[in-house]
Amino acid sequence: MNVFLIFMSAILVNNFVLQRFLGICPFLGVSKKTDTAVGMSLAVIFVMVLASVITWLLNGVLVLMGLGFLKTIVFILVIASLVQFVEIFLKKVSPGLYEALGIFLPLITTNCAILGLALLNIQNNYGLLETIFNALGAGFGFGLALILFAGIREQLDFADIPKPFKGLAGTLITAGILSMAFVGFSGMIKL
């Protein structure tokens, strides 16, 4: 039950993008089209879950060896390797998606959402199972925010909006309104 709560709270209540301000860069960058948003979400979910599991295990090793101060660099190494793998894999399997994601794919490496997730798992003293579900929730939450936002932006392209709101300014305002909507979930789950 606790695991399920962690999962739901990571998706809705503590949504990484809209409530924690993490991972804004790809959120704004890859949300022009729904299909690239879906591809990006899948890549992020994959990296988040694997990175969380590996960093959780490695943290145990680090603590055992008394090297807790190496956390950040070790975690970044893990994340960078995984992202590189996703890049190699996507280039082979889906060149179209690879082209569409462009610079944002390698940018997952320095995405604060992923490092933030790995550090939060440690900070909250989660066990392995809780870590996996927190990562899944965070990944799906990121995907949910990204795909919702991409859908809105696709619709906005056809809408008749005043000139000052066109382009990036309007996008940021839309993101703010979406975040406001997610505030409605806060306080729903108390952990």
Add this chain to the structure above:
Amino acid sequence: MIFINSILLLGALGLVFGTFLAFAAKKFEVKEDPRLEKIMEALPGVNCGACGYPGCEAFAKAVIKGEAPKDGCLPGKRQGVPEKIKEIMSE
């Protein structure tokens, strides 16, 4: 002791991930047109976008597909880039 431990741990991790990535790169290798690399070498590589493509690589790919003119690279025109590209394409 803590120094040696840090070095050993990070070294081992680097080795593990490096090997894994090297294998992955071999396994999922994408065969690219050998002309692409040659054209990339011939181009100035400033990614100026004056040719109308996002970067030199996109231009080189378009040339191979026959979509872009061989003399489309503006900064490379005086350095004889179009001639080099023609040579590579006629190989």
